[in-house]
Amino acid sequence: MTDTDEQRLLRSLMTNYEKAVRPVMKASDPITLKIGLTMNQIDVVEKNQVLSALVWLDQEWSDEKLVWNPKDYNNLEVIRIPCSLIWLPDIVLYNSVEDMKGGYMQALAMVSHTGNVFWPPIVKFNGACEITIKYFPFDDQQCKLKLGTWSYDVYQVNLTKRRNGIDLKNxxxxxxxxxxxxxxxxxxxRYACCDAPQIDITFYVYMQRRTLYYTYNIIIPCVMLSILTLLCFWMKPDSGEKISLGLTILLAFSVFMLLIAEDMPSTSVNVPxxxxxxxxxxxxxxxxxxxGVIVANVNHQADGDRQVPYWVHRICYTLSKVTCLKMPSYEERHYNIKMLALRSQVVLPSAIVSKRKPSSRRRKSVANRTEELRNEVRNGSFNLAEAHLAQAENRKLNERTSKGNEEESSGEVDPLLQRLHSIVQHQEELLQKQNTTEDWHLVAIVIDRCLFWLYLLMMLSTTVGCLVIFPLTNDVELDDDVIPATSP
Incomplete structure (x- = not known):
């Protein structure tokens, strides 16, 4: 049976061919090896700081032992030869994180009649890549794949670039x-082991993180939780749900922090x-x-008899104007108490109006006047000018009454006077306690509102600074020989 042209050519080429040594006639002549990459896929394992790249490792060199005349083989110019039959360069990934036991794909080598050999095996490189998480998730990363021969120096195998960039057509x-x-x-x-320099071809890959996933799953929920915290300040100071809501949001933030820590490398160099x-x-x-705890504590001060200190009231009154809250001044708040005290001084002496024994009409008049007093105290309709005028008239009435029969009048007026005094004193105590309670409530509300604006300012500055301004400072400087990645 007659052999084919490729069989005769392969048998002829493999005669006396030794794949263990460099295929050069002169030992002093180096083999020029051209290396290039055709990128298929990439994946970054951030936790382990590894770049995983599926590439075609394009290698091209000249083999002086694989030369023939095409006319002798029916114009056969190119032949595919199993790579296990010919000499192959020992190209390795210097920054590999694997043990390199697998080897390359046993692809066919394309050999031309001039001795040019092109061998493009499919390789999955796992190279170490330092991940800078400072600007995560708005970061750009630079990884490299450093390729070179393991045992040959520049005088034996001279490595050169097959192209200026990485082929991204596929x-x-x-x-x-x-x-x-x-x-x-x-x-x-130059390494310490060898006198001759070693050559390596380093492929740099510049990547930019797509932020859409992290925006929808981390950033937006975190911003919503920050906004939700504002609701704590809109609850009443005496509401216990303020603290519960704050603790729940704090726990939610802790969950997001754990989710981010799971994907980030364990490094103390940078914080994302x-x-x-x-x-x-x-x-x-x-x-x-x-x-919330402080405001609740201030609000609960109203349960006691302690009044708001003057300096606290003055500070909160000033802050209430800044925060657009209505809070009466210290003088306005204690106006009703002073008026009630003055009213007691005016009304009580007026009970002594006659030396005669009080009749039923007289008792009815006193009872009506007592009810009017209660209404005036309750409604706060007492006028200061009228009080001073009534006080002057009663002073004259007291002088005329004191000249009368003191024994008879005292017997008639003492029960009414004690009754009116007890009523006025009781109303004064109630009003004073009510004012004290309202004062502590107003102080708590003013403090809560001021801290709300402070919290809002802190939240806005943190959000704008971390998510807007700081990412803009991430300017990656590129060299002149960097080629833009334009894939179809």
Whole structure:
């Protein structure tokens, strides 16, 4: 049976071919190896700081042992040869996180009649990549794949770039990362083991995180929780739900903090923006809980007999104007008490109006006057000018009455006088206690409202600073030889 042209060519090429040594006639001649990458997929494992890339490792070199005349084989210019039959360069990933036991795909090598060999195996590289989480989730990352021969120096295998960037014609977009730029750099390094320099080709990949997922699942819920904390300040100071709501929101922030920590690498070099924002929000929420306790404590001071100190009342009165709250001044608040005291001084002497024994009509008049007094005290309709005028008239009445029969009048007036005095004194105590209670309530409301504006200012500054201003400072500086990633 007659052999085919490819069989005859393969048998001819493999005669006396030794794949263990470099295929050069002169040992002093280096093999020029061109290396390039065709990117298919990328994935970033942030927890382990690893870039996983599925690529075609394009390698091209000249093999002086694989040369033939196409006319001898019916113009056969290119042949596919199993890579296990020919010499292959020992290209490895220097920054690999694997043990490299798997090896490359046993793809066919395309050999031309001039001795040019092109071998593009499919490889999955897992390279170490330092993840900078400072601007997470508005961050840009730069990862590299450092390729080179493990045993050959520059005088034996000279590595060069096959193209200036990474081929992205077959690249499949990643849902989390957007590939923005690529760069290829040829480095010549001298190691301590060898006198001759070693060559490596480093492929740089610039990526930008897509923030839509984190915006909907982390940022928006956190902002909503921060806004929900504002409701704590709109509850009444004596409501116990203020503290419960604050603690619930604080617990929700802790859950989000744990979710972020699960995906972030365990590093103390940088703290992510979203972590700073959530931590700040937790501190502000804890502040709102402390404020709720303080306001509740101030509000419960109304249960006792302690009056609001003058300086506290003056400060809260000033703050009430700033926060658009209506709070009476210290003088206005104690006006009714002073008026009631003055009223008692005016009304009680007027009970002595006659030396005669009080008749039923007289008793009825006193009872009506007592009821009028209660209404005036209850409604606060007493006038200060009228009080001074009535006090002057009663002073004259007392002088005329004192000249009469003191024994007879005292017997008639003493029961009424004691009754009126007890009524006025009781109303004065009730009014004073009511004013004290209202004073503590107003102080608690003013303090709560002032701390509400303080909390709102802190929340807005934290949100704008962490989620708007700080991400704008993330300017990635690119070199001139960086190529934009334009995939179809």
């Amino acid at each position: 690249y499949q977009e990643n849902g989390e990362w957007k590939l923005t730029h690529t760069k290829v750099v040829r480095n010549e390094v 923006i979203i972590g700073i924002y959530i931590s700040s929000s937790m501190c502000i929420t804890a502040f709102s809980v402390i404020v």
